[in-house]
Every structure is written in structure tokens, then in C-alpha cells.
Amino acid sequence: xxxxxxxxxxxxxxxxxxxxxxxxxxxxxxxxxxxxxxxxxxxxxxxxxxxxxxxxxxxxxxxxxxxxxxxxxxxxxxxxxxxxxxxxxxxxxxxxxxxxxxxxxxxxxxxxxxxxxxxxxxxxxxxxxxxxxxxxxxxxxxxxxxxxxxxxxxxxxxxxxxxxxxxxxxxxxxxxxxxxxxxxxxxxx
Numbered sequence: 323x324x325x326x327x328x329x330x331x332x333x334x335x336x337x338x339x340x341x342x343x344x345x346x347x348x349x350x351x352x353x354x355x356x357x358x359x360x361x362x363x364x365x366x367x368x369x370x371x372x373x374x375x376x377x378x379x380x381x382x383x384x385x386x387x388x389x390x391x392x393x394x395x396x397x398x399x400x401x402x403x404x405x406x407x408x409x410x411x412x413x414x415x416x417x418x419x420x421x422x423x424x425x426x427x428x429x430x431x432x433x434x435x436x437x438x439x440x441x442x443x444x445x446x447x448x449x450x451x452x453x454x455x456x457x458x459x460x461x462x463x464x465x466x467x468x469x470x471x472x473x474x475x476x477x478x479x480x481x482x483x484x485x486x487x488x489x490x491x492x493x494x495x496x497x498x499x500x501x502x503x504x505x506x507x508x509x510x511x
Contacts, residue, residue: 324459330368331457340370341423343409345437348449365441367411367448369423372455379415383452383461390414392450392465396474398482404428404489404500405482407439413450421452426504429479430486431497436479442467443476 325331327346334342346366371380393412398405406426413421427435442448445467452461489495 326368326370326451326453326457326459334368334370334457340372341411341425342368343411343425343427343438343442344368345434345441362445363441364445364447364449365438367425367450369411369413369421369450369452370455370457371421371452371460379421380454380460382415387461389463389465391417393420394471396478398478398485399426399500399504400485401500401504403494403496403503404430405485406500406504407435407478407482413452424508426501428497428501429482430490430495431501436483439475439479443472443479445472 326334330342330344330346333339333344343365345363348362348364348366371383391414393410393414395410395412397408397410399408406428409425409427411423411425415421427438429436429439447464448467449462449464451459454460486495486497
């Protein structure tokens with residue numbers, strides 16, 4: 323059984339994340355799993371499901387290759403020390419109870435976060451990968467990204483970067499402080 327790449331597993335376990343959006347090299351065809359020997363760098367979504375509350379979702383994802391409806395909401399959290407871009411990702415495996423995860427990015431403080439938004443602003447599709455608790459790949463799908471969405475991602479990056487430049491000039495910038503304070507308000511349901 324295919325697993326998430328070790329670099330993705332390391333990021334997720336290191337941050338205690340159940341969802342993330344990272345730049346990866348994908349294979350040439352959508353039927354390929356996560357392939358690091360391809361030519362195309364893209365931002366991709368990785369969801370890790372686990373626990374008894376996720377068993378039905380895991381079963382549905384394993385047994386059904388169809389593409390599920392997705393939702394993306396975005397926002398910039400204007401913390402006193404940095405801008406934090408929030409991507410709220412929804413995968414409607416069960417229409418009345420979607421899988422929901424939020425990815426927090428500090429584009430002014432982490433080069434990878436800046437790159438994630440830049441790639442989302444350029445790529446034609448967004449690939450979603452789902453795994454079980456042990457990071458075994460159980461589902462993959464692609465969603466087209468419209469011009470409107472690509473512009474949204476680039477606008478988020480530009481706006482947060484501009485705001486962070488002002489915070490730097492004022493000597494107030496600290497992406498780590500902003501990120502830590504915002505994350506402290508999160509909890510698993």
C-alpha cells in the first residue's frame with residue numbers, strides 16, 4: 323500500500339497536524355500516486371484520518387474512487403506580530419458532515435508557505451490526498467482551480483506580505499509568535 327512521502331509525514335507529525343498543504347513534485351499523469359520524479363511542482367492537500375470518529379470516512383474513501391465535492395474558504399488573520407493566511411478545506415465525503423481542516427500559513431515568515439500560495443496561484447488543479455492513521459494512502463482526487471481562485475491565492479500572498487513588511491519596519495514582526503498564539507486556540511473535535 324502506498325504511503326504519504328516521508329517528508330509529508332515528518333511535517334505532519336512534527337506539527338501535530340491532521341491536514342496540511344505542501345509543495346510536492348507530482349507525476350506526469352493524475353493516475354500516478356505521489357511521485358517525486360515528475361517535473362511539476364504543485365501545492366497539494368494532505369488529510370490524515372484516524373480515530374473511531376473517522377472510521378466511516380476511511381471506509382467510504384477506500385471503497386469509492388469517485389471525486390467528492392470540496393470547499394475552500396480563505397482569510398487573513400491580522401495578528402499584531404504577523405499575517406497568518408488561513409485555508410479552510412472541506413471534503414464532502416458525507417454531505418451532512420464534511421471532513422474539515424484548517425491550514426495556517428505565514429507567508430512572510432516561512433519560504434515554504436510563500437511558495438504554497440504562489441504555486442496555488444499558478445497551477446491548474448489542486449490534488450487532494452487522504453490517508454488513514456498510519457499514513458497509508460486511501461484516496462486521491464483533483465479539483466480544477468479557476469482563474470478566480472488562482473487570483474485569490476496570489477492576492478492573499480501579496481496582501482499578507484505587504485502587511486508583514488510594515489510590521490518588520492515597526493520592529494513588531496514575529497511569525498512564530500503569531501502562529502503559536504493562533505494555534506493555541508485550536509483543538510480537535
